Amino acid sequence: MIRNDISAASPGVSEPCPPRRRLPAVTRVTQILDAALHVFSDKGFASARLDDIAAATGLSKGGVYTHFASKEEIFGALLKRLVQPVPAAPEPLADDEPVTVDLLVSRVVEPMYQSFGDASVLQAVRLLLADGSRAPQAFGQWHQTMFEPHIADVACLLQRGVQQGTLRNSAITREPRLILSPGIHAMLDCVVRGAAAPDAMSAWERLHVAMLRELLTP
Structure with missing residues (x-):
């Protein structure tokens, strides 16, 4: 008599899959x-599909839609995460603290050059140059929520320094974007040539600081 062992696996019957672990929303968004970032860098914004991003994440397309409504929204979130003017918001100044060139260097220039050592920042800039025009809404949102507030903060610092007499009124204090121009030039050089050698980037920064001292020292 053949024994019927119900504990043995029957041919063609697979073991039940363990339930998928539910990760926090912040973790999923990061993934x-x-x-x-890899899909856009590899395929370009126009050719990339939500299916590609879902496959690279290990999610279904519906899983991606849980967190983002469109490819454009993902692109905008990438810009916000990667292309930040400064690594972190500096502490507010005391009411009586003078705005000097040294303070501008420590709060604006040095953080800018430090960010250039992050490969993901350069990847984001490449995305902007290659595909920013294909997602104007995403770029406009980043510009409005990230870049313009930073420039407004820099403008306030410059005007405060002029009023205090610690900065000379010049083209830079009248057009705050100019304070970033040498750094943006250095960043574009990195994008074109690849990651710059630390010595080369230090040379860029020294020239940037020297220019500010010549134009802003009373």
């Missing part, structure tokens, strides 16, 4: 953006 999606990490995958999207």
Whole structure:
């Protein structure tokens, strides 16, 4: 008599899959953006599909839609995460603290050059140059929520320094974007040539600081 062992696996019957672990939304968003950066960098914004991003993340397309409504929204979130003017918001100044060139260097220039050592920042700039015009809404949102407030903060610092007599009124104090121009030039050089050698980037920064001292010292 043949014994019927119900504990043995029957041919053609697979073991039940363990339930998928539910990750926090913040973790999922980070995974999606990490995958999207590689997909956009590899395929370009126009050719990339949500299916590609979902596959690279290990999610279904519906799983991506849980966190982002469109490819454009993902692109905008990438810009916000990667292309930040400064690594972190500096502490507010005391009411009586003078705005000097040294203070501008420590709060504006040095953080800018420090960010250039992050490969993901250069990847984001490449995305902007290659595909920014294909996602004007995403770029406009980043510009409005990230770049313009930073420039407004720099403008306030410059005007405060002029009023205090610690900065000379010049083209830079009248057009605050100019304070970033040498750094942007250095960043574009990195994008074109690849990551710059630390010595070369230090040379860029020294020239940037020297220019500010010549134009802003009373």
